[in-house]
Amino acid sequence: MLSIDSLQVTYGGAVEAVRGVTMEVPDGTVVAVLGSNGAGKSTLLRTISGTLRLHRGRVDAGEVRFEGQTLTGRDPGQIVRQGIVQVPEGRRIFGRLTVEENLRAGGMGNRDRAAKAKARERVFDLFPVLKERNTQRGGLLSGGEQQMLAIGRALMASPKLLLLDEPSLGLAPRIIGQIGEVIGEINRQGTSVLLVEQNATMALGVADLAYVLDVGKVSLSGAAAELARTDEVQRLYLGHGEAAVTEQVSRGPRRTLSRWTA
Amino acid sequence: MTQFLSLLFNGLSLGAIYALIALGFVIIFKASEVVSFTHGSLLLLGAYSIARLSESLGFLGAVLVGLLITALAAFVVERFIINRLRGAPVISLAIVTIGVDIILLTELIRRIGPDILNVPHPWAGESVRIGGIGITQNRLVAMIVAGILIVLFFVAFKYSSWGVAMRASAEDGETAALMGIRQGRVSALAWVVAGVLAGVAALFLVGSPTPGVSSAVYATALRALPAAILGGLDSTGGALVGGLLIGVAESLAAGYQEQLLFLGRGFGEVVPYVVMIAVLLVRPSGLFGTKELTRV
Numbered sequence: 001m002l003s004i005d006s007l008q009v010t011y012g013g014a015v016e017a018v019r020g021v022t023m024e025v026p027d028g029t030v031v032a033v034l035g036s037n038g039a040g041k042s043t044l045l046r047t048i049s050g051t052l053r054l055h056r057g058r059v060d061a062g063e064v065r066f067e068g069q070t071l072t073g074r075d076p077g078q079i080v081r082q083g084i085v086q087v088p089e090g091r092r093i094f095g096r097l098t099v100e101e102n103l104r105a106g107g108m109g110n111r112d113r114a115a116k117a118k119a120r121e122r123v124f125d126l127f128p129v130l131k132e133r134n135t136q137r138g139g140l141l142s143g144g145e146q147q148m149l150a151i152g153r154a155l156m157a158s159p160k161l162l163l164l165d166e167p168s169l170g171l172a173p174r175i176i177g178q179i180g181e182v183i184g185e186i187n188r189q190g191t192s193v194l195l196v197e198q199n200a201t202m203a204l205g206v207a208d209l210a211y212v213l214d215v216g217k218v219s220l221s222g223a224a225a226e227l228a229r230t231d232e233v234q235r236l237y238l239g240h241g242e243a244a245v246t247e248q249v250s251r252g253p254r255r256t257l258s259r260w261t262a
Numbered sequence: 263m264t265q266f267l268s269l270l271f272n273g274l275s276l277g278a279i280y281a282l283i284a285l286g287f288v289i290i291f292k293a294s295e296v297v298s299f300t301h302g303s304l305l306l307l308g309a310y311s312i313a314r315l316s317e318s319l320g321f322l323g324a325v326l327v328g329l330l331i332t333a334l335a336a337f338v339v340e341r342f343i344i345n346r347l348r349g350a351p352v353i354s355l356a357i358v359t360i361g362v363d364i365i366l367l368t369e370l371i372r373r374i375g376p377d378i379l380n381v382p383h384p385w386a387g388e389s390v391r392i393g394g395i396g397i398t399q400n401r402l403v404a405m406i407v408a409g410i411l412i413v414l415f416f417v418a419f420k421y422s423s424w425g426v427a428m429r430a431s432a433e434d435g436e437t438a439a440l441m442g443i444r445q446g447r448v449s450a451l452a453w454v455v456a457g458v459l460a461g462v463a464a465l466f467l468v469g470s471p472t473p474g475v476s477s478a479v480y481a482t483a484l485r486a487l488p489a490a491i492l493g494g495l496d497s498t499g500g501a502l503v504g505g506l507l508i509g510v511a512e513s514l515a516a517g518y519q520e521q522l523l524f525l526g527r528g529f530g531e532v533v534p535y536v537v538m539i540a541v542l543l544v545r546p547s548g549l550f551g552t553k554e555l556t557r558v
């Protein structure tokens with residue numbers, strides 16, 4: 001369904017963020033991409049969703065194809081209409097808009113009213129809390145609810161492929177578990193998922209296939225269950241599961257700060 | 263007391279006109295992240311077009327075509343200049359809009375020349391009395407029309423898809439793009455709406471008590487900028503409150519001129535700026551502005 005072929009991406013013509021990545025998201029699967037900070041995971045997703053340009057990034061070589069058509073050079077709006085929607089890192093919900101308005105914004109790329117009504121029903125089924133909080137400002141939701149809103153907002157465009165950038169970031173372990181279950185449910189309903197994560201326990205639990213990204217290159221790939229058994233993943237990602245989670249929690253507020261001063 | 267009420271009422275009608283212009287500043291700022299100094303000349307273009315066309319097209323036709331011209335001019339500025347400079351520093355963009363303003367203004371002044379252009383408003387120049395308060399018919403119509411437009415604007419801004427797209431895109435442009443919201447389209451539409459609002463303001467600013475199209479209209483239009491800034495440049499509610507505040511302050515200062523002589527003649531003209539500075543000293547981001555903006 002989605003295939004990435006020898007992709008190379010640089011920022012500002014200097015920083016090589018992705019260096020020759022090849023990967024595949026087969027139709028109907030959940031594919032996980034693991035990697036530490038700076039591995040190039042977000043860059044990969046930006047390339048697919050067409051927002052690289054907003055970061056002064058450029059595809060130097062390689063190609064991204066979706067259902068046989070190239071995505072390179074298309075703008076984000078066209079890509080949404082093709083059926084790919086990205087949930088950005090850090091949730092980025094519209095804090096001054098209500099939950100309902102956030103969902104409406106998510107449906108903007110989708111002209112089909114009937115499809116939108118169906119998507120809304122699906123979102124409220126998956127996240128009943130969003131229905132309860134419909135008229136509240138997004139900024140007043142808890143972190144977990146905001147992540148649900150971010151996913152729900154993306155589903156409003158009825159994507160065939162959902163891109164998730166570190167949905168577990170800054171969330172409590174119990175909520176991370178729920179997010180994992182929701183991702184599995186979304187996939188069972190027929191949406192393919194490309195899941196970028198640092199939380200390997202959650203990601204490998206829900207994924208069919210997985211790739212490990214290391215400084216812009218794929219260092220490991222294979223079936224998620226097999227990958228979970230390899231020494232490298234055990235040592236780097238699963239062995240420090242506990243520590244990784246606390247580190248993510250403490251990263252939460254600092255991230256917000258850096259966005260404020262940026 | 264009657265004098266006070268009368269000044270207040272007249273100030274509110276002037277303020278409603280300012281609010282129309284200030285709303286334009288604010289939505290352009292939200293959608294395109296640029297402070298549009300092109301607004302004064304856009305407004306003059308509206309006034310000039312309506313005046314010139316009214317002989318051949320009649321009043322109503324001239325107003326419609328005049329508004330269309332103003333909206334089109336705003337659209338062209340956005341499409342061919344602002345849109346292409348997306349990502350340029352805020353200051354450069356502001357200076358670019360000053361450049362466009364000067365070009366347009368110079369051409370308009372050349373065209374107006376020594377002529378005195380008048381817009382033949384169907385409502386006469388006389389005053390009407392409402393419960394002892396005198397107001398010109400022009401200002402009364404202005405208040406009603408502006409009131410309706412402002413309500414329509416706020417309803418659209420709150421409930422229409424355009425409003426949601428605009429607010430989403432103003433809050434976080436990249437994420438809005440990820441939803442398939444086209445920022446270029448949102449921005450172009452904002453300029454068109456601002457152009458129409460400026461055109462409507464122009465229609466009333468060239469009527470009594472200050473009839474005639476001249477570059478004085480331009481100076482008047484610029485007073486809506488302090489209105490937008492003191493309300494908070496990214497707040498539509500702020501534009502409304504700021505516009506009314508400036509209108510009332512100006513009217514009171516002019517009305518009590520004799521008592522305010524110690525401040526010098528013509529205090530009415532500088533009062534918008536004085537009020538703006540006073541508000542900003544207390545609230546640097548304006549009455550309803552977002553704090554983050556103070557860093558821009």
Ligand SMILES: Nc1ncnc2c1ncn2[C@@H]1O[C@H](COP(=O)(O)OP(=O)(O)O)[C@@H](O)[C@H]1O
Pocket residue numbers: 011012015016017035036037038039040041042043044055056
């Ligand atoms: N907007 C940007 N401009 C310049 N360099 C960037 C930008 N975004 C990311 N990078 C760099 O690209 C590399 C990959 O970053 P990123 O894709 O964000 O990694 P990850 O999401 O895996 O943490 C890092 O070295 C990072 O510093």
Ligand SMILES: [Mg+2]
Pocket residue numbers: 041042043089165
């Ligand atoms: Mg990232």
